[in-house]
Amino acid sequence: MSDSLWPGLAAWVALYCSDYALTLHCARLYRAGVNEKIVFEGSYELNPYFQEEIDALRVVSPRFVLALLWTSGSLGVVWLITRQTWLWPGPYLFLLGALLLMELAIHVRHLRNLYLFTMALRSDAVRGRIEYGRRLMLTASSIELAAFSLLFLVAFLVAGSPFLLGGSVMCLSTALRHWRLARQHAKTRR
Numbered sequence: 001m002s003d004s005l006w007p008g009l010a011a012w013v014a015l016y017c018s019d020y021a022l023t024l025h026c027a028r029l030y031r032a033g034v035n036e037k038i039v040f041e042g043s044y045e046l047n048p049y050f051q052e053e054i055d056a057l058r059v060v061s062p063r064f065v066l067a068l069l070w071t072s073g074s075l076g077v078v079w080l081i082t083r084q085t086w087l088w089p090g091p092y093l094f095l096l097g098a099l100l101l102m103e104l105a106i107h108v109r110h111l112r113n114l115y116l117f118t119m120a121l122r123s124d125a126v127r128g129r130i131e132y133g134r135r136l137m138l139t140a141s142s143i144e145l146a147a148f149s150l151l152f153l154v155a156f157l158v159a160g161s162p163f164l165l166g167g168s169v170m171c172l173s174t175a176l177r178h179w180r181l182a183r184q185h186a187k188t189r190r
Helices: 005-031 051-055 062-084 090-122 134-159 162-189
Strands: 038-040 130-132
Touching: 005 051, 005 062, 005 090, 038 090, 051 062, 062 090, 090 134, 090 162, 130 134, 134 162
Parallel strands: 038 130
Antiparallel strands: none
């Protein structure tokens, strides 16, 4: 993965685009009737940066395009620096792991939601109504991402790969951000 920029960059673009597409698809399912059985307080989207885009169901989002260009450019710059200065490829692999493994963790959530939402719409597998407060949603996300962080950390300790360490650090960073957002939300509700 470190010999050429293209495999990592292609994987990043594919995962990032599919993340956005799956978010939009699940948000549409949510509005198509899932919200009668499962209610999320506030926006379906947890990331404040994309809430407006997802709430509006924007297929082409300027924020998304900007974020994709920024992260792809960052990957390219770090890859070039490590190649041109003959640095160990660790910094590039760390960044690539941070991006790709975080996306894979998010895709697990998307696939779970896709299955749950499809079942909620097409069958009586989900009966009644449940409401999730914003604080609960953010805290649950934080716990889930912290678990992925721990998984990637254990794998790093066994394999020693900066790719795995990057995934662990990024998942932990996002887990802490969601934890802080949950606490901030709790303070505004008092």
